[in-house]
Amino acid sequence: MDQVGNLLARPRQYHNIDGVGELGGSAMCLGFALLLWLPAHSPAGSVWHRVPVFVFAGLALLIHYGTKAVKTRITYPRTGFVEYRRRWHTSAIAAALGAVAAAGLAAGFRRQLDISMLATVGGLVFAVAYGYHFARAVHWKWAVAGAMAAVSLAIGFLPADVLGALGSDSPAAHPDRARLGGAVLISLLVYGTMLLVSGGISLGHYLRHTQAPAQEER
Amino acid sequence: MNPQIRSIADLDRVIHEPGRLMIAALLFAVRRADFLYLQHETGMNKGTLSSHLSRLEEAGYVAVTKTYRGKVPQTLLCLTGAGRKAFEQYRRNLKEAL
Secondary structure, three states: OHHHHHHHHHHHHHOOOOOHHHHHHHHHHHHHHHHHHHHHOOOOOOHHHOOHHHHHHHHHHHHHHHHHHHHHHHHHHHHOOEEEOOOHHHHHHHHHHHHHHHHHHHHHHHHOOOOOHHHHHHHHHHHHHHHHHHHOOOOOHHHHHHHHHHHHHHHHOOOHHHHHHHHOOOOOOOHHHHHHHHHHHHHHHHHHHHHHHHHHHHHHHHHHHOOOOOOOOO | OOHHHHHHHOOOHHHHOHHHHHHHHHHHOEEEEEHHHHHHHHOOOHHHHHHHHHHHHHOOOEEEEEEEEOOEEEEEEEEOHHHHHHHHHHHHHHHHHO
16 A cells, blocks of 8 residues: 555656756745845845845746746756646645734734844755655655754844844844845745755756657557 | 455556556656656556557546647646546555555
8 A cells, every 4th residue: 555655746846856846946935035135235225125026026927937948948858747636625724824924923023022033944944845745755854854943043043133234234124024024035045055955956857867858648 | 255355456547557657656746747757657668658548548547638849749748536536545545555
């Protein structure tokens, strides 16, 4: 029965066989880091304060169509096409986690807690989610998940003034928000880089071990 | 008859063959997949895979759609409702038998 269970899990593992899932995640993390950094470090009235919505939309389109293009041109012709079943409970869990995170952030602001720790908690959740989605299929990726968790913990111990300076160079900025912004910025940069390296290795491995497009016949 | 023996006797012979069991399990987890994907995952050659798919199609467990991806022919496969029920029943029977 275990072997049947393994076969049932195969399509889920196939989703990232080419590392494109991680490369998309990397683009998202690095793009969000850019979106955080640009307004925080550009003068008031700069164009960067007005364009984040457009940059965000462009980033979302780039990830969506970029991923689709790689799958269509590289993955499907080499190892086949899969259309996954839509699972409403996955979306519901993601929405619930998002709501809990937003509520935690709001409560942290209201009670003036050290909200830079939220970046650490969020990072640990991210590392667990990464392990669940990617490392179960490819075991060396547990090292990446472990490194993510370690970096998240290390960010929690960074001095507040360093985080504040990274989060904003404006003296008018709220110190708590600047610290949180700095912690999130470092987290996104580190996770984005890790996902880029890990996804790049997977893509290279996939290209080396699969044959170029072959005509399908039956 | 002993219930354990009965559950062995009740095993669906169409699905019980290892090649077809692999195909059914892979298709059970997705909405649909193409021939190339099944070939890649099962390691079967085209003839063997095609023969198993024909048997599953005859039993009404798999629906086959021929289409094109650009100019390349593509064979899309999915488990039918009957195929899903049969696979779930097969797993239950196998668990009872073991």
